[in-house]
Amino acid sequence: SSDYRVKLVEVGPRDGLQNEKRTIPLATKLELIERLAKTGLTTIEAGSFVSPKWVPQMENSSEILQHLLQKPLLSANPLTFSFLAPNLKGLNNAFTVLSQHPDSFATENTPPTKEKPGLEIAVFAAATESFSRKNLNCDIATSLSRFREVIQAAKDTHSLRVRAYISVVLGCPFEGYDVDPHRVAQIATDLLEMGADEIALGDTTGMGTAPRTKELLNCLAKAGVRNEDVAMHFHNTYGQALVNTAVALEHGIRTFDCSVGGLGGCPYSPGATGNVATEDMVYFMETLGMNTGVDLDAVVDVGDWITKEIEKDNASAVGKAVLGA
Numbered sequence: 001s002s003d004y005r006v007k008l009v010e011v012g013p014r015d016g017l018q019n020e021k022r023t024i025p026l027a028t029k030l031e032l033i034e035r036l037a038k039t040g041l042t043t044i045e046a047g048s049f050v051s052p053k054w055v056p057q058m059e060n061s062s063e064i065l066q067h068l069l070q071k072p073l074l075s076a077n078p079l080t081f082s083f084l085a086p087n088l089k090g091l092n093n094a095f096t097v098l099s100q101h102p103d104s105f106a107t108e109n110t111p112p113t114k115e116k117p118g119l120e121i122a123v124f125a126a127a128t129e130s131f132s133r134k135n136l137n138c139d140i141a142t143s144l145s146r147f148r149e150v151i152q153a154a155k156d157t158h159s160l161r162v163r164a165y166i167s168v169v170l171g172c173p174f175e176g177y178d179v180d181p182h183r184v185a186q187i188a189t190d191l192l193e194m195g196a197d198e199i200a201l202g203d204t205t206g207m208g209t210a211p212r213t214k215e216l217l218n219c220l221a222k223a224g225v226r227n228e229d230v231a232m233h234f235h236n237t238y239g240q241a242l243v244n245t246a247v248a249l250e251h252g253i254r255t256f257d258c259s260v261g262g263l264g265g266c267p268y269s270p271g272a273t274g275n276v277a278t279e280d281m282v283y284f285m286e287t288l289g290m291n292t293g294v295d296l297d298a299v300v301d302v303g304d305w306i307t308k309e310i311e312k313d314n315a316s317a318v319g320k321a322v323l324g325a
């Protein structure tokens with residue numbers, strides 16, 4: 001039954017790499033995306049149209065988008081690629097590439113095919129004023145007015161699907177546990193009203209706990225946010241990501257973000273480590289009888305390859321266990 005189907009969003013090429021100090025070659029980033037596409041993952045966050053002064057590692061996102069549109073990747077299923085854009089400047093940089101490759105991507109009204117991948121834009125708000133200032137250099141209200149423009153332009157110009165993140169929903173590096181779930185629900189409702197197709201709830205710091213996850217999701221449900229419009233984006237800094245995933249799953253959420261090898265961290269969240277590892281997520285879902293469509297051994301191999309390639313520890317417990325490391 002479709003109730004047992006879970007959608008995993010692979011954020012490794014973006015969230016996993018954005019915080020790396022050493023410049024990762026474009027070829028390595030493209031190879032990572034290519035390898036991930038062969039594991040059964042269908043949705044891959046591939047880059048970020050942000051200021052290169054703020055996040056230098058994401059500077060070649062235009063080239064990445066260009067490559068992905070030029071020649072479709074070999075994959076078992078049709079793919080959708082997602083790119084962050086915090087403002088019209090970033091969106092227009094993406095549009096410059098799109099206008100060079102018209103008709104080479106699916107819009108939100110046509111399902112992606114193996115020849116024409118789907119394309120999605122992601123905006124990112126914060127649940128606290130201090131995180132908004134650090135991450136976006138503006139207050140929440142200003143960020144929302146920019147996202148309204150981005151969402152409208154993404155839809156009007158290219159009929160793109162838009163995901164909207166809300167960061168620090170379960171704990172903030174600057175305001176601690178003082179994050180109001182009602183504020184999160186209000187921001188989520190605002191973003192949906194602006195036309196966002198999905199709200200991704202970011203536990204940026206990994207401070208989330210099972211009871212707080214439950215409280216947050218109950219609060220969103222009371223505000224009328226539907227489970228099918230929500231994705232969970234857990235970082236694993238405190239090792240609670242799978243526990244919180246279980247709570248969200250029980251609540252009825254079916255979309256979860258993860259990062260191969262557990263790569264990642266947010267440049268504006270000191271000490272935050274990677275997203276929950278894709279390998280751990282796939283293994284966990286399988287043990288529950290949930291269907292991810294992802295081949296565990298294949299994704300373990302990708303985690304082994306990329307962590308060696310960029311000389312990082314493999315942060316996936318399942319990956320290490322399967323590899324016998």
Ligand code: HMG
Nearest residue numbers: 049050051054086089090135136137165167168202204266
């Ligand atoms: P700002 O400095 O206030 O921007 O930054 P500005 O409008 O004043 O412009 C300053 C300069 O930046 C100008 O260039 C602009 O053209 C340029 P100059 O005239 O000085 O040469 N600029 C841009 N260049 C390229 N792309 C753009 C862009 N916008 C302006 N889009 C801004 C505001 C939002 C741009 C900046 O704060 C920024 O880029 N922030 C991004 C921070 C970021 O990427 N954080 C990580 C991603 S979010 C995350 O990881 C959390 C998540 O995983 C969920 C979770 O875990 O919670 C999603």
Ligand code: MG
Nearest residue numbers: 015202204266
């Ligand atoms: Mg993140």
